[in-house]
Amino acid sequence: MTVRVGILGATGYTALELARILLRHSGAQITALTTRQDDRPHVSAIHPQLTGRLDLHLENLSLDELAERCDCIFGCLPHAASAAVVPGLLERGLKVVDLSADYRLRDVAVYEKWYGETHPDPSRLPNSVYGLPELFRDSIKGANLIANPGCYPTSATLALAPLLKAGMIQSTDILVDSKSGVSGAGRTPKMGTLYPECNESFSAYGVGTHRHTPEIEQNLEQASGQKCSVIFTPHLVPMDRGILSTCYAKPTRPITTAEAIATLREFYADEPFVQVIDGLPATKSVSYTNYCHLTARVVNDRVIVIAVIDNLIKGASGAAVQNFNLMYDFAETTALAD
Numbered sequence: 405m406t407v408r409v410g411i412l413g414a415t416g417y418t419a420l421e422l423a424r425i426l427l428r429h430s431g432a433q434i435t436a437l438t439t440r441q442d443d444r445p446h447v448s449a450i451h452p453q454l455t456g457r458l459d460l461h462l463e464n465l466s467l468d469e470l471a472e473r474c475d476c477i478f479g480c481l482p483h484a485a486s487a488a489v490v491p492g493l494l495e496r497g498l499k500v501v502d503l504s505a506d507y508r509l510r511d512v513a514v515y516e517k518w519y520g521e522t523h524p525d526p527s528r529l530p531n532s533v534y535g536l537p538e539l540f541r542d543s544i545k546g547a548n549l550i551a552n553p554g555c556y557p558t559s560a561t562l563a564l565a566p567l568l569k570a571g572m573i574q575s576t577d578i579l580v581d582s583k584s585g586v587s588g589a590g591r592t593p594k595m596g597t598l599y600p601e602c603n604e605s606f607s608a609y610g611v612g613t614h615r616h617t618p619e620i621e622q623n624l625e626q627a628s629g630q631k632c633s634v635i636f637t638p639h640l641v642p643m644d645r646g647i648l649s650t651c652y653a654k655p656t657r658p659i660t661t662a663e664a665i666a667t668l669r670e671f672y673a674d675e676p677f678v679q680v681i682d683g684l685p686a687t688k689s690v691s692y693t694n695y696c697h698l699t700a701r702v703v704n705d706r707v708i709v710i711a712v713i714d715n716l717i718k719g720a721s722g723a724a725v726q727n728f729n730l731m732y733d734f735a736e737t738t739a740l741a742d
């Protein structure tokens with residue numbers, strides 16, 4: 405079977421990573437790339453990395469044109485812009501993996517509070533399927549629309565869910581301290597990500613206000629069945645890619661580092677893309693891969709879990725293809741295990 409796929413927002417960073425991965429996927433063919441520009445640039449002019457590998461132009465395509473050319477759409481648009489087009493794609497029989505945040509939060513009031521915008525398609529939120537296979541694999545398999553996780557929530561959720569599910573940590577006193585490379589902010593220029601602003605600098609942002617806070621809490625609540633409360637502090641690090649999240653929680657009983665690591669290891673024993681390691685993780689070890697590396701330490705009265713991912717792969721486009729593989733019944737690791 406060959407699935408014809410289209411990528412919306414194809415000038416961006418997540419789209420480039422998707423194209424790279426899908427070009428080595430035996431069951432997928434890229435048949436459409438979109439942009440709002442009307443001059444039909446060749447993909448090699450936008451992404452020189454794809455020169456000689458993909459002979460397509462980026463086009464300002466209508467929903468009907470996308471439906472003619474594609475079976476499945478990867479949406480790489482900003483939030484709100486994405487939910488403005490997803491309903492029309494689904495109505496035309498397409499499957500969608502949405503990399504934006506639009507379908508991640510199930511409560512529209514929570515979305516509107518944290519995103520400060522009216523949701524364009526609120527009726528789909530309560531039943532949306534969150535695409536984190538390690539926790540929600542069964543619901544992904546039959547879905548037509550996947551809400552692909554945020555990059556920071558992927559790292560924090562994979563770090564904390566196993567210990568919460570095992571009842572080893574308290575659910576209402578969790579700190580997530582994360583650092584991200586600059587590609588996490590996308591290719592669309594923003595003041596804070598200009599080279600002179602962020603090079604040789606290291607800064608916190610969104611303290612107490614970052615929209616990934618409710619996403620992390622929702623994931624942990626769904627995984628553990630307990631009310632969860634998280635303080636999440638993101639930081640921008642002057643590197644291209646990678647996220648390192650250091651998560652602090654209070655144990656519910658005295659535990660050791662060895663017990664915490666053993667619990668993580670047991671939880672992820674059959675997972676192809678989560679590796680529990682004894683040493684301390686580094687972003688470089690997972691760069692350009694769909695892997696998450698994790699470990700834990702118990703220090704005084706806290707459990708510390710440290711996770712690393714590549715924000716553009718396991719935090720975005722690799723996870724999107726992992727979800728695509730589940731939706732279409734391809735082996736889950738197709739095009740991702742390298």
Ligand SMILES: NC(=O)C1=CN([C@@H]2O[C@H](COP(=O)(O)OP(=O)(O)OC[C@H]3O[C@@H](n4cnc5c(N)ncnc54)[C@H](OP(=O)(O)O)[C@@H]3O)[C@@H](O)[C@H]2O)C=CC1
Nearest residue numbers: 413415416417418439440480481482485504588590591592
């Ligand atoms: N970067 C990351 O690490 C991660 C990103 N995400 C999410 O994935 C999505 C894509 O991210 P990323 O690739 O980094 O973003 P980029 O900024 O790199 O690219 C987004 C593309 O969307 C198009 N676009 C921008 N604004 C609009 C609009 N209002 N309406 C329609 N199209 C628009 C632009 O293309 P053009 O101008 O050519 O039309 C742009 O190139 C976002 O929702 C992001 O939040 C999720 C996880 C991680």
Ligand SMILES: CC(=O)N[C@@H](CCC(=O)OP(=O)(O)O)C(=O)O
Nearest residue numbers: 504505554555556584585588589
């Ligand atoms: C470094 C940086 O700026 N990172 C982005 C997160 C990227 C992401 O996952 O965003 P979505 O939830 O919108 O998809 C941010 O903090 O806004």
